[in-house]
Amino acid sequence: MTWALVLAIVAAGFLVADLLGWLAWLALRIVSLAARALPASEQGRYREEWLAEYETLPGGGGASMLFAVGVVSRVRALRRVLTTADERPDEDLALHSVWWAAFRAARVAQLSMDTRPAGDTYVRFPGGMRLWCLRGLQWALEGTGRGAVRAVLDFAMVCLAALIAFGGIEGSSHINFDLVLALAVLLVSAARGVYSSNAGLSARTEVVTEVVLVSIAVIVTAGLEAALSHTTPATPDGWLGAWCLALMGIGAGCALLAWARRRARARRLIGKPVLVLVGTDFSGERVVERLRSIPELGLVPVGLVEDSMCGYARHEVHPRGLIDGREPPTLGTSEELGQIVALTGVRDLIVNLQRPPFPHVALRPIVRRSKEHNLNLHVVSLNPEPIHAEIFGLRVLALSPVDPSARRLSFKHALDRALAALILIASSPLLIAAAIAVKLSGPGPVFSKRPRAGRDRHVFWVYRFRTTHKPRTSKDSAALPGNVRRGTPARGLPRSSLLDVLLQFFSVLSGDMSIVGPAVESEQFARMLTEDPSPAPVSGHWKPGITGLAQVHGVDDHAPAMARVVWDNHYIAHWSLKLDLKILVLAAANTIRRSTRQTAA
């Protein structure tokens, strides 16, 4: 473990050094850029003066960044001193527009987010104004305006990145290549369909797409500059910087948007309006309740659709239904779906499936009608047991706050693999020694392997050190005196289970398992569990873990499977990185306690 610690510290040291180098580079760019805010006649003089003084600063990024911030903070005062009445500084168009956009965006965000959750009133605006602001927010974050907002943000970020990257390069040509680069990124992204309102990409695809798009834009713009510009072109260093900064800026913009959406959803300011099916076979009221209790899902029930032909009162969807959290009105029966869709404009219908045996038959007409009216049908299951992964070709969703395909989870998986690599490197001498000991002890392979069910019931092998002698032929086994089965050294070791746990980190490294996760089951058992569920596991889409909530609560392999399933379902419903950390600490404490008990014995 000490090795892992040393490795981690060294890696962190490199990372910090790299970051400081970056900071110094960024500071240089910012100082050069600041000179452009001065009158044209003074720009050269001050750029030279500042760059010379920048060189006197001690190495490392901290001091240079402080210097840059200081210069920028007083550059307006300096401009006032230097500007005479007849000489207005030539404002840089791109710089000015970016500042302006940033300022306006900050104002708008301040206005729309300046809310306080007190009862039902969230926003400090008069009635009509409030509704308009909320509609705007809804349009920008949840509705058709998402693409436009994203495009504006990308444009501003790339402009800023290019300005910082090229800010100090002297002899810039009369064509403003900052703007050209931003436009190129915008055009390429629009062509790729990044800004279409229904672009739903996974985080990984999105990152790869952005890298490719920005690279294309930078190459095209650099080519244009080389072809058109008569003055000295920007150095390759500048283009590389622009590329890096643009990517970072776009990433930051996306993160900002996602953050704003989550905040606004959690405060019930925005949400996607959905209809909910109620009736004897579908307990829609529970869906409404669940959606209300988890506003982060961003689904707001605005109306109920009655499945059976009971009496009901017809209402209209009120736009305030989104905000005020009123009881959703009943809008009609499922036979009137067409009219409801036309009237309300809501395009999503949620159907809850009861625990099995649920009536497939009852669902069939709903599926048919929603297809007819071009309605998105979502099948959910609230008992923490989605019965089957798919029904009529529709994925059954569990309305839990954690989506197993979300970004936070991919972060967890990346962290898992990194940690597993560190631990395996640190423990490799031990593992090699154990392998040699087992090999020398007698004939047969070093490892024994067993099939296990992984994510989405993908089968993988779990390896253990072989603990029993395997007779190669029947002759061998007959040769053993008195049919005695002797163990390999792995069996004699006091903590052979610890060695096996270390081997499981190979599965983590290969991506079959997590360090913390639901319990790992044998393949047949997993199939049995999903087919005869009570309660059924929801862990289908999760990677099983070396340790988990069940194990740290003393529920191990010998306990009844249902106990494990209950813990695993709880883990999935409440998953966070913090919970993972807590489980790890508990598992470590358990291991230490067990080993001290063993030594005492």
Place this chain on the structure above:
Amino acid sequence: MPRLTLQTLSVLSAFLGEPGKPKYGLELGRAAGLPSGTVYPLLARLEKAGWLSSDLEDIDERVAGRRRRRYYRLTGDGARLAEQQIASTIGRLSAGEAPTNEREGRPQPKVGLP
């Protein structure tokens, strides 16, 4: 006559501490205890008023291995006036005319000229 704030006076006194020795901006800011960046508007104002003069260092950049710095020095008039102003400010401060802001009881940042 430039506006003389306490910050300006502290920059001037940094010059007078080592008379005749030219200094560059960052060095002056440090000597006067100002946050970086603050010193440039002050220097520009003093230079415009003729108290200071500045010129580029006379070195070969390739031989020295660094960029040429801009050094500031007090002009003859500037040195005389600066000494006068500092002396008069100190005189007024010691005479008890503390330039404090009465309402908040904090030292007033700007020193008015007679």
